[in-house]
Amino acid sequence: MLFGTEILTTAQMRAIESDAMASGGVSGVQLMQRAGAAVAGQIRLRWPKPGRVTVLCGPGNNGGDGYVIARLLARTDWQVRVLGMDNEPGPDAAEMKRCWQKAGPILPLTRAELRRNEADIYVDAIFGTGLTRPPVGEIAEVLDYLGGSDGDDGHVRQRLVTVDCPSGLCMDSGAFLGKPRQPSADDLHARLTITFDSPKPGHLLERGPACCGELVVADIGLHDWRVRASGPEQDHRTAHLTAIWPRFRVPDARRPAAAQGIWAEWLEKREGSGGHKFSHGHAMVLAGPPGHGGAARLAARAALRVGAGLVTICPPGAAMIEHAGPPDALMRRAVDDATALSDLLQDQRIGALCIGPGCGVERARELLPPLLDSGRACVLDADALTALAAMGWNGLHDRCVLTPHGGEFSRLFPDLAERLAARPDHGPALSKLDATREAARRSGAVVLLKGPDTVIAAPPRRDKPNATGHAVIHSAFDIPWLATAGAGDVLAGIIAGLLARGLTPLTAASLGSFLHGATARGIGPGLIADDLPDRIPGAFLDLVP
Numbered sequence: 001m002l003f004g005t006e007i008l009t010t011a012q013m014r015a016i017e018s019d020a021m022a023s024g025g026v027s028g029v030q031l032m033q034r035a036g037a038a039v040a041g042q043i044r045l046r047w048p049k050p051g052r053v054t055v056l057c058g059p060g061n062n063g064g065d066g067y068v069i070a071r072l073l074a075r076t077d078w079q080v081r082v083l084g085m086d087n088e089p090g091p092d093a094a095e096m097k098r099c100w101q102k103a104g105p106i107l108p109l110t111r112a113e114l115r116r117n118e119a120d121i122y123v124d125a126i127f128g129t130g131l132t133r134p135p136v137g138e139i140a141e142v143l144d145y146l147g148g149s150d151g152d153d154g155h156v157r158q159r160l161v162t163v164d165c166p167s168g169l170c171m172d173s174g175a176f177l178g179k180p181r182q183p184s185a186d187d188l189h190a191r192l193t194i195t196f197d198s199p200k201p202g203h204l205l206e207r208g209p210a211c212c213g214e215l216v217v218a219d220i221g222l223h224d225w226r227v228r229a230s231g232p233e234q235d236h237r238t239a240h241l242t243a244i245w246p247r248f249r250v251p252d253a254r255r256p257a258a259a260q261g262i263w264a265e266w267l268e269k270r271e272g273s274g275g276h277k278f279s280h281g282h283a284m285v286l287a288g289p290p291g292h293g294g295a296a297r298l299a300a301r302a303a304l305r306v307g308a309g310l311v312t313i314c315p316p317g318a319a320m321i322e323h324a325g326p327p328d329a330l331m332r333r334a335v336d337d338a339t340a341l342s343d344l345l346q347d348q349r350i351g352a353l354c355i356g357p358g359c360g361v362e363r364a365r366e367l368l369p370p371l372l373d374s375g376r377a378c379v380l381d382a383d384a385l386t387a388l389a390a391m392g393w394n395g396l397h398d399r400c401v402l403t404p405h406g407g408e409f410s411r412l413f414p415d416l417a418e419r420l421a422a423r424p425d426h427g428p429a430l431s432k433l434d435a436t437r438e439a440a441r442r443s444g445a446v447v448l449l450k451g452p453d454t455v456i457a458a459p460p461r462r463d464k465p466n467a468t469g470h471a472v473i474h475s476a477f478d479i480p481w482l483a484t485a486g487a488g489d490v491l492a493g494i495i496a497g498l499l500a501r502g503l504t505p506l507t508a509a510s511l512g513s514f515l516h517g518a519t520a521r522g523i524g525p526g527l528i529a530d531d532l533p534d535r536i537p538g539a540f541l542d543l544v545p
């Protein structure tokens with residue numbers, strides 16, 4: 001079972017909207033009115049005293065939402081200025097535009113007009129899911145102004161509310177079309193973004209979290225069609241959000257799913273497997289040469305803390321002395337070479353292995369073949385990934401979890417990393433989600449690409465090789481202090497421990513990321529990786545429904 005809040009690509013969102021409208025259950029205008037009302041409602045909630053608002057309306061349905069917002073705010077005593085385009089949008093937006101024109105004028109959507117009057121709030125309803133190419137000309141200038149490139153020190157961004165997303169952001173990738181993928185000070189930053197029905201990948205990836213500001217997901221009544229579209233025979237279901245990011249609001253009815261799902265996984269394993277320590281799984285962490293033991297010990301301690309029944313750390317004999325200290329619960333066993341590992345793996349009770357943290361590339365290269373031949377569930381991290389990049393995919397299988405950070409990913413999948421770094425010229429741009437899924441497909445393993453926007457992707461099912469596998473995005477933008485030496489080693493150990501307990505690789509990687517992030521949130525700034533394993537029990541307790 002996967003957990004988290006479902007997210008939809010823009011294509012899936014459009015498909016669900018079309019299904020809903022084709023069913024006759026709801027019209028396009030009704031959806032637009034609900035969308036506009038949700039935004040106007042959020043504005044009134046945050047700015048209860050009516051003031052001056054400038055609504056910027058683009059050429060499509062995002063602009064249509066803008067005309068609804070303008071009308072609803074004008075009704076509640078806001079002084080509304082609308083800047084719009086001189087075009088005939090699709091029928092729904094055209095109707096909303098006409099409705100607004102009965103209440104007030106539409107001024108030209110130009111930078112000069114925008115600068116003419118100050119407003120308390122700016123509403124960006126220029127582009128949403130329909131963005132296909134980089135904004136140019138007058139619209140690009142308007143967006144630059146809103147982004148603060150005018151030297152106004154970002155004064156607008158504190159007052160910028162965006163409809164569906166900051167205009168110019170590709171909602172599938174979180175990249176700004178036509179701009180470098182690195183952060184730039186003049187990227188359009190909103191204080192608040194209201195999106196509809198479900199988050200889209202671009203809200204959670206790359207520039208999305210920083211530029212959307214607080215993200216509110218408003219219900220516009222598409223639930224029944226979303227559920228139908230994500231049934232087992234449909235391919236609409238894509239990725240699941242696994243963390244509730246503090247600035248991220250989902251409709252209340254969908255909020256508890258994450259925590260309860262995780263807790264249920266845990267109980268299921270505990271109660272289904274009886275009381276013996278071996279029935280809770282035996283994890284092995286392959287440690288490296290003398291002087292490099294810390295990383296593997298962090299991993300081993302984390303594997304114990306997530307409830308593996310036994311954990312053994314396996315350094316070469318020459319490094320054994322380094323591992324004499326606590327925790328006493330940890331077992332030690334020397335593994336000097338590939339033959340010793342093969343012999344050890346005759347013990348079928350060893351359920352999962354972790355290789356990479358502090359292992360040394362040469363040793364990883366030697367130990368990987370017998371480890372992979374054994375077919376055991378395993379986590380390949382750090383030095384094991386560097387070794388793998390030189391060895392190729394032979395022997396990898398769907399019980400392997402690869403946990404690269406960006407640098408390791410580019411050694412393993414240089415072409416994908418290069419495409420991911422390139423300036424996107426049209427939408428939808430290749431996303432971190434797409435790249436991780438492709439990496440999982442090529443390697444046949446679960447791939448967890450680390451970062452503030454961790455993506456975890458499973459390879460396609462064997463019976464559906466052309467379908468995309470399940471994927472999970474774990475958002476950790478609110479915990480930058482997790483980017484500290486050794487945090488990745490702890491994550492590898494957590495996942496190995498969960499694999500030993502019998503969780504599927506995708507669930508172990510997703511739940512592992514969630515626990516890792518939740519633990520870091522509980523500790524706060526100042527965290528060092530050593531703190532993480534021993535605080536995992538607290539993160540578990542927070543999951544009790």
Ligand SMILES: NC(=O)C1=CN([C@@H]2O[C@H](COP(=O)(O)OP(=O)(O)OC[C@H]3O[C@@H](n4cnc5c(N)ncnc54)[C@H](O)[C@@H]3O)[C@@H](O)[C@H]2O)[C@@H](O)CC1
Pocket residue numbers: 017028031032033035036058059060061062063064065126127128129130131132133134135136139163164196
């Ligand atoms: N379809 C629906 O029923 C609903 C749509 N909603 C709103 O509609 C939005 C999507 O509407 P659209 O599909 O009309 O798309 P948008 O309103 O995002 O705008 C795209 C329009 O601009 C054009 N365009 C794209 N890139 C451009 C560029 N760089 N320069 C100039 N023009 C460009 C496109 O050809 C299209 O006409 C959503 O983001 C959401 O705000 C909501 O009202 C909810 C219901």
Ligand SMILES: Nc1ncnc2c1ncn2[C@@H]1O[C@H](COP(=O)(O)OP(=O)(O)O)[C@@H](O)[C@H]1O
Pocket residue numbers: 382405450451452454476477479480481482483484485486487488489490491
């Ligand atoms: N900016 C960030 N915000 C939150 N988490 C991050 C950020 N950057 C990296 N991380 C997370 O921190 C951990 C660092 O892992 P890694 O790069 O492997 O470090 P190490 O090898 O030192 O253990 C990963 O879990 C990663 O997802």
Ligand SMILES: [K+]
Pocket residue numbers: 062124125126127128162163164165166167
């Ligand atoms: K917008």
